[in-house]
Amino acid sequence: xxxxxxxxxxxxxxxxxxxxxxxxxxxxxxxxxxxxxxxxxxxxxxxxxxxxxxxxxxxxxxxxxxxxxxxxxxxxxxxx
Amino acid sequence: xxxxxxxxxxxxxxxxxxxxxxxxxxxxxxxxxxxxxxxxxxxxxxxxxxxxxxxxxxxxxxxxxxxxxxxxxxxxxxxxxxxxxxxxxxxxxxxxxxxxxxxxxxxxxxxxxxxxxxxxxxxxxxxxxxxxxxxxxxxxxxxxxxxxxxxxxxxxxxxxxxxxxxxxxxxxxxxxxxxxxxxxxxxxxxxxxxxxxxxxxxxxxxxxxxxxxxxxxxxxxxxxx
Numbered sequence: 001x002x003x004x005x006x007x008x009x010x011x012x013x014x015x016x017x018x019x020x021x022x023x024x025x026x027x028x029x030x031x032x033x034x035x036x037x038x039x040x041x042x043x044x045x046x047x048x049x050x051x052x053x054x055x056x057x058x059x060x061x062x063x064x065x066x067x068x069x070x071x072x073x074x075x076x077x078x079x080x
Numbered sequence: 081x082x083x084x085x086x087x088x089x090x091x092x093x094x095x096x097x098x099x100x101x102x103x104x105x106x107x108x109x110x111x112x113x114x115x116x117x118x119x120x121x122x123x124x125x126x127x128x129x130x131x132x133x134x135x136x137x138x139x140x141x142x143x144x145x146x147x148x149x150x151x152x153x154x155x156x157x158x159x160x161x162x163x164x165x166x167x168x169x170x171x172x173x174x175x176x177x178x179x180x181x182x183x184x185x186x187x188x189x190x191x192x193x194x195x196x197x198x199x200x201x202x203x204x205x206x207x208x209x210x211x212x213x214x215x216x217x218x219x220x221x222x223x224x225x226x227x228x229x230x231x232x233x234x235x236x237x238x239x240x241x242x243x244x245x246x247x248x249x250x251x252x253x254x255x256x257x258x259x260x261x262x263x264x265x266x267x268x269x270x271x272x273x274x275x276x277x278x279x280x281x282x283x284x285x286x287x288x289x290x291x292x293x294x295x296x297x298x299x300x301x302x303x304x305x
Binding site: 001002003004005006007008009010011012013016017020021043051052053054055056064065066067068069070071073074078079080 | 108117122126156174181
């Protein structure tokens, strides 16, 4: 699977990408279309746009950290 | 396969960051929905996490530990060690905080126990006296599940008197076969300074000190009469 790094992408492009995928942002955190904060699937903390990973598997948006990513691999296997 | 946005998708830069065009974003979204790509931050994070899954040390632990949550914490310990090796202090501290927030101090101590190499050394001591595989597995799980009774993690502000008091109290109370005192950086100096006094106070135990970089660990093994 290809991976695209969001590290050096500007905020407006990341927000546009989120909107294309059916999400939104207030410029800081990821929101759903109703304006609710999207929480990291494993840590239950709001996901910041500048630290998000968007991974396959029912569109999983998680915080960029080793704990969440390890949990993701445990749930979905080595898909990346 | 990794994708380099610098080479392939740059349409311009704003304050040093790349700007994606509308059509390109649509293409990416279609690829994502087709499960052909994922959006990440740093390729290194992915490879670091994968590296732990494939490590021989983890495979060894899997042979003797069945508890999945425990194995996950051991994996986090290996990841902390990897971050330490790469001198990535910021990510390491971030991971420590996340482990603490989700698994409390006990979970963090289990991960630290793996990170500083104490678990594999503890297993080495157990192997010296192995009676049966069942007991061996039980002993490994026992130290992990009761880590606060078997391991003293010395903090920077702990005085030598405090370390000696905590260690002797824990040993008197639980009389463990193996007791470990571990410290990093300035706490390591305190651990080292306590060795001689503890030798005097704990005649029923043999002591082995292991120094590694900024870490000092004292292993106390009960002398069997």
